[in-house]
Amino acid sequence: MSNENYPVLLSPITVGAHELRNRVIMGSLHTRLENEPDAIPRLVAFYSERARGGVGLVITGGTSPNFEGRVEEGAQVLDSEEKLLEHTPVVDAVHEAGAKIVLQVLHTGIYAKHPQIVGPCASASPINRRVPREMSSDEVERTINDFVKCALLARQAGYDGIELMGSEGYLITQFTAPRTNQRTDKWGGSFENRIRFPVEIVRRTRESLGPGFLIMYRISAIDLVEGGLTGEEVNQLARAVESAGADALNTGIGWHESVVPTIATSVPRAAFAFAAARLKKVVSIPVVASNRINMPATAEEILAKGEADLVSMARPFLADPEFVIKAATGRTDEINTCIGCNQACLDHIFTDRLATCLVNPKACHETEFSDELPEVKRRIAVVGSGPAGMACAATAAERGHQVVLFESNQDIGGQLNIARRIPGKEQEFSELIRYFRKRLDKSGVEVRLGVLADTEDLIRQKFDHVIVATGIKPRIPDIEGRGHPKVVGYIDVISGRAQVGEQVAIIGTGGIGHDVAELLTAPKRGVTTNPEFFDAWGVDPSISTRGGLREPVKETPARKVTMLQRSDTKPSARLGKSTGWIHRAKLNKRGVPVITGCTYHKVDDAGLHYSVDGEMRILPVDTVVMCAGQDPEQSLAQPLEKAGIGVTLIGGARFASELDAKRAIDEGTRLAYSL
Numbered sequence: 001m002s003n004e005n006y007p008v009l010l011s012p013i014t015v016g017a018h019e020l021r022n023r024v025i026m027g028s029l030h031t032r033l034e035n036e037p038d039a040i041p042r043l044v045a046f047y048s049e050r051a052r053g054g055v056g057l058v059i060t061g062g063t064s065p066n067f068e069g070r071v072e073e074g075a076q077v078l079d080s081e082e083k084l085l086e087h088t089p090v091v092d093a094v095h096e097a098g099a100k101i102v103l104q105v106l107h108t109g110i111y112a113k114h115p116q117i118v119g120p121c122a123s124a125s126p127i128n129r130r131v132p133r134e135m136s137s138d139e140v141e142r143t144i145n146d147f148v149k150c151a152l153l154a155r156q157a158g159y160d161g162i163e164l165m166g167s168e169g170y171l172i173t174q175f176t177a178p179r180t181n182q183r184t185d186k187w188g189g190s191f192e193n194r195i196r197f198p199v200e201i202v203r204r205t206r207e208s209l210g211p212g213f214l215i216m217y218r219i220s221a222i223d224l225v226e227g228g229l230t231g232e233e234v235n236q237l238a239r240a241v242e243s244a245g246a247d248a249l250n251t252g253i254g255w256h257e258s259v260v261p262t263i264a265t266s267v268p269r270a271a272f273a274f275a276a277a278r279l280k281k282v283v284s285i286p287v288v289a290s291n292r293i294n295m296p297a298t299a300e301e302i303l304a305k306g307e308a309d310l311v312s313m314a315r316p317f318l319a320d321p322e323f324v325i326k327a328a329t330g331r332t333d334e335i336n337t338c339i340g341c342n343q344a345c346l347d348h349i350f351t352d353r354l355a356t357c358l359v360n361p362k363a364c365h366e367t368e369f370s371d372e373l374p375e376v377k378r379r380i381a382v383v384g385s386g387p388a389g390m391a392c393a394a395t396a397a398e399r400g401h402q403v404v405l406f407e408s409n410q411d412i413g414g415q416l417n418i419a420r421r422i423p424g425k426e427q428e429f430s431e432l433i434r435y436f437r438k439r440l441d442k443s444g445v446e447v448r449l450g451v452l453a454d455t456e457d458l459i460r461q462k463f464d465h466v467i468v469a470t471g472i473k474p475r476i477p478d479i480e481g482r483g484h485p486k487v488v489g490y491i492d493v494i495s496g497r498a499q500v501g502e503q504v505a506i507i508g509t510g511g512i513g514h515d516v517a518e519l520l521t522a523p524k525r526g527v528t529t530n531p532e533f534f535d536a537w538g539v540d541p542s543i544s545t546r547g548g549l550r551e552p553v554k555e556t557p558a559r560k561v562t563m564l565q566r567s568d569t570k571p572s573a574r575l576g577k578s579t580g581w582i583h584r585a586k587l588n589k590r591g592v593p594v595i596t597g598c599t600y601h602k603v604d605d606a607g608l609h610y611s612v613d614g615e616m617r618i619l620p621v622d623t624v625v626m627c628a629g630q631d632p633e634q635s636l637a638q639p640l641e642k643a644g645i646g647v648t649l650i651g652g653a654r655f656a657s658e659l660d661a662k663r664a665i666d667e668g669t670r671l672a673y674s675l
């Protein structure tokens with residue numbers, strides 16, 4: 001593979017006794033594929049596609065060394081030879097495709113989602129209602145032996161090594177940090193006692209498996225929780241793990257219960273590479289950087305600056321299995337970039353669903369999409385170039401159909417163009433449009449911009465099928481005074497067309513309401529640099545404090561904004577599980593209240609009149625922004641159907657409630673496969 005574009009990233013490296021073909025690691029992803037009835041063929045398809053796509057080393061999803069450590073009911077445990085069959089087909093397929101593969105050994109400790117939960121102490125995590133049982137001293141010994149046994153079984157399955165999961169707040173981290181370890185035996189108390197658990201796991205694993213087996217240790221490079229390790233303690237742990245026999249240090253950032261975002265879209269790219277760079281100075285084994293590295297240039301820069309020796313990316317391989325091959329063959333502009341939304345990966349996992357990817361609906365569904373092309377090639381019109389329309393048009397053209405994509409605006413993208421104006425979303429949503437633009441171009445879709453497709457036109461042009469992806473119309477609730485000059489729609493606000501005053505009411509607290517509140521209160525457009533991000537969230541990159549936390553710098557909001565909703569539900573209930581808290585925390589810091597249980601009465605010169613529990617109130621605002629959801633825009637469909645033309649509605653045009661890009665891209669892609 002050529003390395004001319006990314007000379008360091010794509011150069012080989014020796015880790016332990018293993019030569020990797022490049023420095024790209026596919027990081028561990030919890031997909032829940034193992035819970036599916038046809039798990040093995042699906043896991044083989046998932047991993048082998050990524051290995052064929054060029055990664056140097058694959059790290060599997062977490063597998064527990066014993067029953068208590070499993071993630072949830074049905075999750076993988078490797079504790080006996082009978083279970084090797086769950087692993088060997090995957091290992092063989094990855095090897096056949098030229099990549100190395102290590103098994104991630106993960107004991108979840110107090111994060112486990114099952115009744116047999118254990119931990120260093122009997123205290124529950126703030127993000128898990130289950131109270132753990134404290135492990136006895138004997139049980140700690142037994143658990144270490146289970147880790148060693150799991151590593152031996154991994155070697156038997158053909159794995160090149162293991163990654164010991166010692167970050168993100170799982171059991172190993174729970175032992176190392178005073179936050180979760182108040183034990184009084186030799187496994188708790190002093191720093192030396194607290195790190196004994198991971199050091200013994202590494203030492204005994206090396207002793208049992210000898211020098212050739214790769215042992216990677218994923219260290220929590222900055223805990224980002226109170227009662228976490230100090231920077232000096234992280235350094236000492238790194239050195240101890242190296243001396244005990246680890247071949248490489250992968251890095252993890254924060255615990256799952258941290259209240260600092262570490263992987264969301266709004267985290268600047270490579271923001272946490274500094275934590276890997278710190279460790280590189282104190283150990284001589286290779287160090288791996290991770291977190292919000294989603295394009296090859298970012299990865300190359302980290303390596304070229306000497307901040308790390310390898311780069312681990314996990315979600316970017318859900319988004320694009322061919323990431324490496326595209327980077328290596330001068331096709332970076334074809335990479336489907338992970339936008340850090342977490343909507344189809346983490347949010348699915350947190351709600352017990354199979355992971356997939358917003359920008360790539362084939363992820364974890366590989367076996368459902370056939371490469372066989374349709375025999376009959378059709379002439380297809382797609383009306384609307386939002387995510388649904390773009391995904392459908394590009395996929396249909398790639399499958400051999402002749403496709404014309406109509407867009408009434410002067411550019412493609414639809415609602416993505418609105419999303420990319422929100423602070424923190426600019427870069428990644430622009431990448432998504434760039435990706436589709438390239439795909440449409442490469443697949444030969446005829447894109448007609450500035451054309452408002454009408455029924456007669458479409459009939460005259462004799463399309464075999466018309467796909468209506470015309471999206472949504474923002475809903476303007478029927479409130480007295482809705483025509484008052486104070487009332488504006490969210491699209492006008494986000495696109496900068498509307499004048500917005502100093503005091504603002506936002507009607508609606510869904511994703512859009514939160515986005516608008518962030519936009520209107522942002523001290524400036526986006527916190528895009530590392531120092532600004534660290535200031536806003538109270539990260540101490542010198543890790544001189546426990547957990548690397550400090551007081552966040554107070555932000556002065558640009559406006560006084562109040563959000564309102566009719567229901568009594570939690571205001572962020574409509575937002576994604578893994579990112580909703582970030583939006584709420586940000587707006588809390590900016591003093592944005594949410595008033596629930598409202599009945600709206602009217603808007604007039606005095607402001608917004610509403611009542612709560614029958615009590616009349618007035619918000620004396622200059623502007624009322626309507627973020628009250630959407631209705632489908634499907635006016636084209638009926639006349640076309642009447643004219644006998646095959647019509648399919650997709651995305652927001654089919655169903656506007658809970659409209660999101662994930663469903664839109666999925667529907668567009670799947671429809672194109674059915675044509």
Ligand code: NAP
Nearest residue numbers: 477508509510511512513565566567627628629658659660
């Ligand atoms: P939404 O999530 O459905 O929220 C609509 C809001 O409007 C609710 O707060 C609802 O609250 C209120 N509402 C609905 N009908 C109303 C009416 N007739 N009068 C007054 N208020 C009304 O819709 P959205 O905020 O437009 O978001 C659309 C989709 O975009 C979401 O499904 C989401 O997936 C996606 N999105 C997500 C994000 C994100 O997660 N950051 C950002 C942008 C978009 P009450 O009914 O309680 O009043």
Ligand code: SF4
Nearest residue numbers: 338339341342357358
């Ligand atoms: Fe990335 Fe979003 Fe896909 Fe997850 S769902 S892999 S965060 S683009």
